[in-house]
Amino acid sequence: MSKPWDNVRLRIKLRETTYSKPDAEHERIKRRMKILGIIAIVAFGILVTRLWFMQIVSGEEYRKKAESNRIRQVSLEAARGRILDRKDRTLAKNSNTLTVSVVPAELDDEGGVVERLSKLLGMGEREIAKKIEESQAPNQRAVLIKSEVSPDIVTYIAEHQREFRGVIAGTKAVRNYPYHSLAAHTLGYLGQVSEEVLSEKKEKGYTAGDEVGISGVEATYDEFLRGKAGELRLEVDAQGNFVREISRREAVPGNDLRLTIDLDVQAQVEEALRWGVELARTHTDAESGKKYEAPGASVVVLDPKNGEIIAMASYPTFDLNEFAGGISEEAWKTLNDPKNDFPLNNRPIMSEIPPGSTFKVVSALGALNESMYKTDSAFVCNHVFEKGAFKDFPKYCWSEHGRINLFNGIVESCDVVFYEIGYSFFLRQSQDVGKTLWQYASDFQLGKTTGVDLVGEKDGRVPNPEWKKEFNKNRPQYQAWYPGDTVNMAIGQGDLLATPLQMACLYAGIANGGKFVKPRLAKQVTEEGNKAAKESSPELRAVLDIPDIYLDQVSRALSGVVQGRGTASATFDGFPLGAIPVAGKTGTSEIAGKQPTAWFVCYAPVGDPKYVVAVAIEEGGHGGQSAAPVARRILEVLFNVEARGEIKPSLGD
């Protein structure tokens, strides 16, 4: 039952009291309140519009800012893989050092942080400030101030972190090379990633401030060695205090790299080269009357069958550990000072030198293959060559060989024999008959990189008429190809250039029956736990189209070089050639204005060659005199031959 008073109340219409204000006043109030209402509507309209723009239109932008406010990303460094020699001996590893670094962006120096740091580390304030200033690269994470600090200092800084804003003290993995300068050029050093590399490899996880391989296999195999940096995402509050861990991606350590290098051989090769350079410097250059300067030298030892480089040395060298944790300004300057003959240059792949007489094998094989000559074809060497066009510009041999055939021309390195061959090539090329000499040079893989797994390898140069025209594009008078160009090339001079590694590969091709195998330094890339991730296998670059018989003939001639009347026979006096037959060739190449470069390239044992050894001592004298002794010492090491007495220089060219 509904209660009656409900109905009563509902029926009552609300009655307002009579408006007590006069009408005019009422109207005025109404108008003014309307204005207030309009002001309110406009104000709220502005607020809502602003809200819309901030939250809907620019919301994503603000969201990103809010995220970067609260999230701090910390990169977890991945341990770089080790570099091992062919017998698993460590050539490069990581060691944890206690370091003090500064993050310039976070450094608050108004509080005297640098001053306190300078007292703590015993370094000058200026020195610290300079280090920070010098490495103000964009996005750089931290600048190393001092490494190998005592644990006390690290603890002190950690405990007083507030007074050291922007200072990081802790362990840092620093690359360590236990053998210092051993195989320094092959291993290579690390440095901060450059802008170019960064933009190239950004997708591969490279970030600014990363240490990457700059040279050597550290550079070639950087992606294998570096591993993958982990990432720690932390939530921090407005004061930068840690709140919680948002996510963590562990770092994946890098793979180990096993090289073809043999630590023992490498060490002795380097020792032999150093000895050879010093020996060369004792000789006097007959032409200038000065001692040879021998500012740089190279050795390559490789296995001709599979291209494995057993040892590769470049002189002068440097200590890789100087680069650990960032090289000092001073050390860097020293390494780049021209007075110090550029120790960072990896000469076996970077020095482009005329191959000199070591190239004569190419001329000889070309001539044989073209049936221009036979090994017993007779020549006469009267010290001078003045055939045809050379009447007015005679060319000279380093000696006077008299009646001589091609075979002995190789053994005794007679230039006249090869001037004749070169001249014949020239006459044929002008009549468009057969292959040219530069084509043979290219067939022997000169003029192009060997493809060794190193960065910075040079091409060398095989000149030809087109090249000459292009090269002298601004000097029309030098554009023509003269008989002298071909004749000079026949003795490995003129515009022909080759690196020591290219010459090693050339002889490896001959030793290997015409098969050119790509030289390489990486044997195996192994993941952690010794799982082979990548096995490197021999790669055939090219096969010579020259009958074995000619290769055999030349090989026999090369065997004669180290004995009898050969140009390196004095040096190999006492070497057990019966057990270990050696085939080699001396070379002395000339560059205008410089002292001659000594070459010796050889392989052994003939018949079943295991090693090719190429030695080049730049401005170090004659091949037999300076280079061959080094090669002999290396062969003694390789074949475990007891060194007998002093190694004599040979007088041959």
Next chain:
Amino acid sequence: MQNSSVQIEFASGVVRSSFLGKLIKRFPMRILDKALLGCAIALGLFGVIVIYSATYQSSSASFFKRQLLFFIAGIFFMFLGASFDYRKLVPYSRVIYFLSVFFLLPVFLFPAAGGAHRWISLGFFDFQPSEIAKLAIIITIASFVADKGMETTSNRDFLKAFGIAIIPMFFISIQPDMGMAFSIFVIFVGMMLIGGARARQIIALCLAGLGLFAGAAKLGFLKPYQISRVLTFVNPDMDPLHTGYNLLQSKIAIGSGKFLGKGLFGGTQTNLDFIPSHHTDFIFSVVGEELGFVGAAILLLLFGVLIWRGIKIASTAKDLFGTMLAAGITIMFLFQIVVNVGMTMGIVPITGITLPFMSYGGSSLVVSYFAVGLLLNVGMRRFPQGNLEL
């Protein structure tokens, strides 16, 4: 018929004799502005919830509990504000005025908090007398205008009225609380314009005020932060770690809330202390961040209804005093809302003006509810039922 009248008699006897009945009689729901009442309660609850979200994990969770208590007290004061005939305030307006001015003085006896003497410590509660002074000035100006009438204000009357406002403004500005002083100035100006002041009177006053500001700045009376606040408003990105930092973080908070917000308790800018004073001056930033455009728009809608009802009540009030009182209160709310919300979004300079019903603070909340009570009071007294007295 006889029967039903007996029933009514009986029922009213019951009603009259109980406390509940007294309240119902005093606030007949049919004439009470339910939209305004509902809005006021919703806003207070909204504020309590957001304060909880903004402070739940900081050291003192007591912010929430205290605000809840203030809210309950506020509801009481709202009904108190509506429980008597507002016209009774007119004869008492001088007493109210002088008492409120008098209470502005003891603040200087208490140690400064945050560089200002704003509070009288009562032990359990820090009481902010300037909040009361603000309302007292509205009452006083309203009665002044009601007395004078709606005719064009003479210069003499204008100066008299300004005299009423300037005394508490002076004491408040030396606390210093320039935000509050400025609020009072704006309320004064708004009420005077409604009450018949001419534009040139206001302009002359503003020019004089600007001259005073410039003079005070030049003579070093203004604190550097007060000048820099005005200057950094021009370009807050210029110096993000110092004065503009607060504004930048507040904008990031609001913008990052996007459409639906990060959810209550989910605001990173709030909980990681990027927003300064997130439970007081910058509470709107918390709303924007955690509840997004939707939440912030609902909040502004509630405020909009509040203002709308205030204007409605002012324009339909029974007498000029009621109009002026309701208008003054409406202007007070409107100004505080626009300036506070505008400041968090970077369209108004940063001042210490709080957001009514939302910002943490007992005095502000209780005074706001009392002011809503007065609005309800004015609104219902135009009905005969509204004039029931006990």
